[in-house]
Amino acid sequence: MFAPLRRFLRLHTLTRQKGLREYRLQHFAAEKPGNAAFEQLWDMPLTPLDQPNRKESGFSQVFLWKAERGNLIVKRQSDYFSRTLLHPLRGIPTLQREFENLLLLERKGIAVPRPLYFGCRRKDGHTQAVLITEYADGFLSLETLLSQWAHERPSLLCRKEMIAAVAAAVRNLHQHRISHRHLVPKHILLKPDSAPIRVILIDLEAAEPFRPFRKNRQADLASLNNRCRFVSQTDKLRFLFSYLEISKWTPSAKHFAREILRKTYQKSRSSLQKSTNRMSCV
Secondary structure (H helix, E strand, O other), X not given: OOHHHHHHHHHHHHXXXXXXXXXXXXXXXXXXXXXXXXXXXXXXXXXXXXXXXXXXXXXXXXXXEEEOOXXXXXXXXEOOEEOOOOOOOOOEEHHHHHHHHHHHHHHOOOOOOOEEEEEEEEEOOEEEEEXXXXXXXXXXXXXXXXXXXXXXOOOHHHHHHHHHHHHHHHHHHHHOOEEOOOOOHHHEEEEOOOOOOEXXXXXXXXXXXXXXXXXXXXXXXXHHHHHOOOOOHHHHHHHHXXXXXXXXXXXXXXXXXXXXXXXXXXXXXXXXXXXXXXXXHO
């Protein structure tokens, strides 16, 4: 059976409860079953971690829940959809897609936040969804670490270890023929004090299997390269060599690097054009 359809049917079978699609790990302590638990999670006052993202008439926001068992990440969405092959017109709740991806990647041994709860319902004509994952305690985003490097660069050995850890995590994702599709420094979390350094990939709602006739790996790496503008060329080369598991240039590695640079240039131009268009509308 076609893999996305199989995942959707499995989720649908696991979670359909009186009009509420719901999933929870057995040890997740939601006090009440069914719709009462969703109501509680939807209305609970929580600490927002960012401003809400808006798409058409919908919104999506991330919160921190300081629960008794430890900190948790709670995402809430209303009328916030992603189109898929099975739902090309209206789409499905973006959190449902992220939840399915988390289950899939976790089964494949890829380090991602552990999903604890997912619920989705229709109420008053709106589609609402809640996703709860474990909080990555002690982890810092690559974006935060790179901003620290700008003021105080760590030792060469420390930089090499972090670069190799990130390269290994991205390579592992790609070896399973899965593209992140929004691979930027803030979506890569590291625990620099651990030995070896641990890396977790987050915000995986757009992740998908490699598309045919598309340079999937180069597109992900170009997205990362485009957002690492203040990283030295030497460190970028260290990352590429570690990702490709090579110690010196080869013809295929040079061709691969040229493809990344070409796509980086395209992304940079696209971002500049969007910024110009926004400024012209003000």
